[in-house]
Amino acid sequence: xxxxxxxxxxxxxxxxxxxxxxxxxxxxxxxxxxxxxxxxxxxxxxxxxxxxxxxxxxxxxxxxxxxxxxxxxxxxxxxxxxxxxxxxxxxxxxxxxxxxxxxxxxxxxxxxxxxxxxxxxxxxxxxxxxxxxxxxxxxxxxxxxxxxxxxxxxxxxxxxxxxxxxxxxxxxxxxxxxxxxxxxxxxxxxxxxxxxxxxxxxxxxxxxxxxxxxxxxxxxxxxxxxxxxxxxxxxxxxxxxxxxxxxxxxxxxxxxxxxxxxxxxxxxxxxxxxxxxxxxxxxxxxxxxxxxxxxxxxxxxxxxxxxxxxxxxxxxxxxxxxxxxxxxxxxx
Amino acid sequence: xxxxxxxxxxxxxxxxxxxxxxxxxxxxxxxxxxxxxxxxxxxxxxxxxxxxxxxxxxxxxxxxxxxxxxxxxxxxxxxxxxxxxxxxxxxxxxxxxxxxxxxxxxxxxxxxxxxxxxxxxxxxxxxxxxxxxxxxxxxxxxxxxxxxxxxxxxxxxxxxxxxxxxxxxxxxxxxxxxxxxxxxxxxxxxxxxxxxxxxxxxxxxxxxxxxxxxxxxxxxxxxxxxxxxxxxxxxxxxxxxxxxxxxxxxxxxxxxxxxxxxxxxxxxxxxxxxxxxxxxxxxxxxxxxxxxxxxxxxxxxxxxxxxxxxxxxxxxxxxxxxxxxxxxxxxxxxxxxxxxxxxxxxxxxxxxxxxxxxxxxxxxxxxxxxxxxxxxxxxxxxxxxxxxxxxxxxxxxxxxxxxxxxxxxxxxxxxxxxxxxxxxxxxxxxxxxxxxxxxxxxxxxxxxxxxxxxxxxxxxxxxxxxxxxxxxxx
Numbered sequence: 001x002x003x004x005x006x007x008x009x010x011x012x013x014x015x016x017x018x019x020x021x022x023x024x025x026x027x028x029x030x031x032x033x034x035x036x037x038x039x040x041x042x043x044x045x046x047x048x049x050x051x052x053x054x055x056x057x058x059x060x061x062x063x064x065x066x067x068x069x070x071x072x073x074x075x076x077x078x079x080x081x082x083x084x085x086x087x088x089x090x091x092x093x094x095x096x097x098x099x100x101x102x103x104x105x106x107x108x109x110x111x112x113x114x115x116x117x118x119x120x121x122x123x124x125x126x127x128x129x130x131x132x133x134x135x136x137x138x139x140x141x142x143x144x145x146x147x148x149x150x151x152x153x154x155x156x157x158x159x160x161x162x163x164x165x166x167x168x169x170x171x172x173x174x175x176x177x178x179x180x181x182x183x184x185x186x187x188x189x190x191x192x193x194x195x196x197x198x199x200x201x202x203x204x205x206x207x208x209x210x211x212x213x214x215x216x217x218x219x220x221x222x223x224x225x226x227x228x229x230x231x232x233x234x235x236x237x238x239x240x241x242x243x244x245x246x247x248x249x250x251x252x253x254x255x256x257x258x259x260x261x262x263x264x265x266x267x268x269x270x271x272x273x274x275x276x277x278x279x280x281x282x283x284x285x286x287x288x289x290x291x292x293x294x295x296x297x298x299x300x301x302x303x304x305x306x307x308x309x310x311x312x313x314x315x316x317x318x319x320x321x322x323x324x325x326x327x328x329x330x331x332x
Numbered sequence: 333x334x335x336x337x338x339x340x341x342x343x344x345x346x347x348x349x350x351x352x353x354x355x356x357x358x359x360x361x362x363x364x365x366x367x368x369x370x371x372x373x374x375x376x377x378x379x380x381x382x383x384x385x386x387x388x389x390x391x392x393x394x395x396x397x398x399x400x401x402x403x404x405x406x407x408x409x410x411x412x413x414x415x416x417x418x419x420x421x422x423x424x425x426x427x428x429x430x431x432x433x434x435x436x437x438x439x440x441x442x443x444x445x446x447x448x449x450x451x452x453x454x455x456x457x458x459x460x461x462x463x464x465x466x467x468x469x470x471x472x473x474x475x476x477x478x479x480x481x482x483x484x485x486x487x488x489x490x491x492x493x494x495x496x497x498x499x500x501x502x503x504x505x506x507x508x509x510x511x512x513x514x515x516x517x518x519x520x521x522x523x524x525x526x527x528x529x530x531x532x533x534x535x536x537x538x539x540x541x542x543x544x545x546x547x548x549x550x551x552x553x554x555x556x557x558x559x560x561x562x563x564x565x566x567x568x569x570x571x572x573x574x575x576x577x578x579x580x581x582x583x584x585x586x587x588x589x590x591x592x593x594x595x596x597x598x599x600x601x602x603x604x605x606x607x608x609x610x611x612x613x614x615x616x617x618x619x620x621x622x623x624x625x626x627x628x629x630x631x632x633x634x635x636x637x638x639x640x641x642x643x644x645x646x647x648x649x650x651x652x653x654x655x656x657x658x659x660x661x662x663x664x665x666x667x668x669x670x671x672x673x674x675x676x677x678x679x680x681x682x683x684x685x686x687x688x689x690x691x692x693x694x695x696x697x698x699x700x701x702x703x704x705x706x707x708x709x710x711x712x713x714x715x716x717x718x719x720x721x722x723x724x725x726x727x728x729x730x731x732x733x734x735x736x737x738x739x740x741x742x743x744x745x746x747x748x749x750x751x752x753x754x755x756x757x758x759x760x761x762x763x764x765x766x767x768x769x770x771x772x773x774x775x776x777x778x779x780x781x782x783x784x785x786x787x788x789x790x791x792x793x794x795x796x797x798x799x800x801x802x803x804x805x806x
Binding site (some may be wrong): 214 | 406409426
């Protein structure tokens with residue numbers, strides 16, 4: 001007698017769950033599309049091929065930093081050093097090219113240097129047992145920036161071979177090269193996070209570290225790897241940025257760590273770990289890029305831009321909190 | 333000091349072996365040794381007849397020993413299937429084999445007689461289903477011995493029945509189970525044999541058919557001499573504080589009791605019976621669904637601890653370090669926690685009061701500026717209590733007030749409790765030590781699974797009676 005009714009409510013509940021899951025997946029995408037629609041209405045210049053490519057190109061560096069940051073945040077950590085590591089890698093690559101070392105070796109060196117500094121972050125966290133990733137990465141943020149200034153003497157190093165500039169400024173059939181780089185990194189990271197055991201371990205560590213330890217997951221080496229990848233992606237971002245600017249300047253990426261964190265959080269990752277996707281992070285990075293670009297087109301001063309972006313970050317996370325609360329109510 | 337000493341017992345294939353004993357008898361310690369979490373000082377373990385040495389939980393798992401903890405080791409944000417294969421994802425040439433994870437999870441659950449969507453997130457599940465996920469994980473790792481620590485503690489009656497069904501399935505498949513519990517009916521319903529520990533020592537191992545519930549209680553309790561309290565029994569006087577119909581779904585249900593001025597009310601029960609949740613809810617620190625509170629016969633509303641303090645309630649929480657003290661601050665600061673506002677801009681007066689409290693409490697220290705963590709456990713507990721004495725409350729709730737402190741400090745705290753009652757306060761003491769309850773309380777309420785199982789006057793309370801009520805025996 002009770003069976004059919006409870007069966008129906010079970011079906012209704014699973015239907016509602018499915019809708020909520022789609023909402024969660026698409027919530028940020030819908031917000032991004034709404035923002036684009038408004039900007040299209042307000043400015044004739046927004047929805048043009050050149051401008052859209054411009055948004056993509058300008059978002060590329062933040063997207064790469066955010067993808068590294070995503071891995072870190074999924075483990076319930078934070079990497080404050082990505083902006084400074086980017087600056088340091090810029091200067092190292094520029095210095096090497098000035099010294100006559102081939103462009104491709106210099107580019108690889110930038111990635112290697114980023115990976116090395118990231119590994120140091122991870123080792124400081126896991127071997128020195130510093131209490132929270134905030135601390136080693138805050139230290140690295142200052143050290144890397146300081147070293148960048150020391151090496152360069154505080155001056156930008158300009159004038160690179162065309163081969164090096166191509167990654168930042170080149171195009172393949174109208175599509176900017178940095179966009180292609182980001183797409184490749186996205187594909188690799190998505191497969192890494194969803195299809196490899198190491199990737200799944202990262203979610204487990206962030207979701208419940210105790211459980212991860214009890215299940216025999218090598219937590220320390222996974223954490224070190226995550227910070228190394230974050231640093232390596234900052235090195236890759238440095239190549240794009242230096243190539244686009246045709247110069248390696250020591251103050252590149254000041255404050256970039258905060259934009260990358262914002263992109264990850266807007267993209268639906270949880271600061272408490274265990275939750276976060278590549279696609280969400282890209283949407284988050286695009287949201288910030290579109291906002292900057294749109295406000296520029298509308299002639300809003302950069303001072304106001306900063307204030308608007310601040311409001312958007314808080315709103316995005318608040319909407320997510322509300323959505324989660326209603327979701328947990330519905331499942332009870 | 334040895335927590336567990338000279339214990340020998342064996343588990344047969346396909347056997348449910350109950351491990352019984354009062355709180356603090358050493359059950360969990362013993363099982364941590366068996367599963368490799370702790371290493372013993374001496375002794376040998378045999379697995380399939382040959383001696384083995386476990387250094388880490390991984391060694392235990394490799395042999396086929398799994399521990400289903402009371403605090404479940406699950407990742408709430410991940411799916412059921414993924415939690416079952418956590419740290420051991422099967423892979424194929426395309427990476428993690430999600431199809432296989434889902435198929436095998438479904439099979440494992442079906443083998444236990446359950447269906448659960450492997451793709452659901454663990455955080456959406458109830459406690460009973462989460463427990464099932466952890467048992468499935470044990471089976472996925474081909475466990476041959478599963479240790480379950482108080483598995484029914486968080487479960488409802490129907491869920492318990494289903495768990496028992498699951499356990500029967502496991503037994504039929506030849507899996508052995510060590511079942512830690514202090515609930516008598518479960519032992520007789522479920523277990524083939526039972527091992528009793530008392531004060532870390534092995535009391536007996538026998539077939540459950542060879543012992544009666546009464547005998548088992550006696551084995552668990554022993555012939556410990558009755559505690560001689562230093563507290564005078566106060567006559568029942570004026571009602572001070574009353575709780576009516578307090579309910580929080582899944583934690584405690586329909587709790588009503590009153591406390592008189594000058595009375596010490598003992599709240600006995602097993603760990604997990606809902607006592608801490610109850611008094612924290614009364615104090616406005618935890619939540620409740622229904623229920624009313626009366627002080628001096630007038631209804632009061634408590635939405636937060638701030639309200640509770642305003643009405644003259646005081647709480648000494650169960651976890652001194654986490655809830656009672658600001659660990660890296662000084663003794664003086666901790667004593668002033670409840671009364672800083674009264675001494676605003678008058679730090680000297682605060683120091684005088686704090687100094688007086690320290691002398692009254694007989695805490696020995698070199699300075700009020702000494703970090704509170706440099707004190708012994710007993711003295712720390714006195715500071716937690718002392719911060720309320722500085723403001724003077726009308727109803728005190730003391731949750732395990734003497735847990736983990738030495739005998740002399742214990743006696744002093746018992747004297748303090750008596751003193752509070754003599755001065756006309758109402759005192760509610762939660763304790764899992766039956767001796768303590770019998771020693772300090774004028775009247776005893778026994779809780780079992782979130783309900784009040786019975787009330788005993790001091791005169792007709794006994795250890796056996798309390799254990800019976802607390803374990804759900806009739």
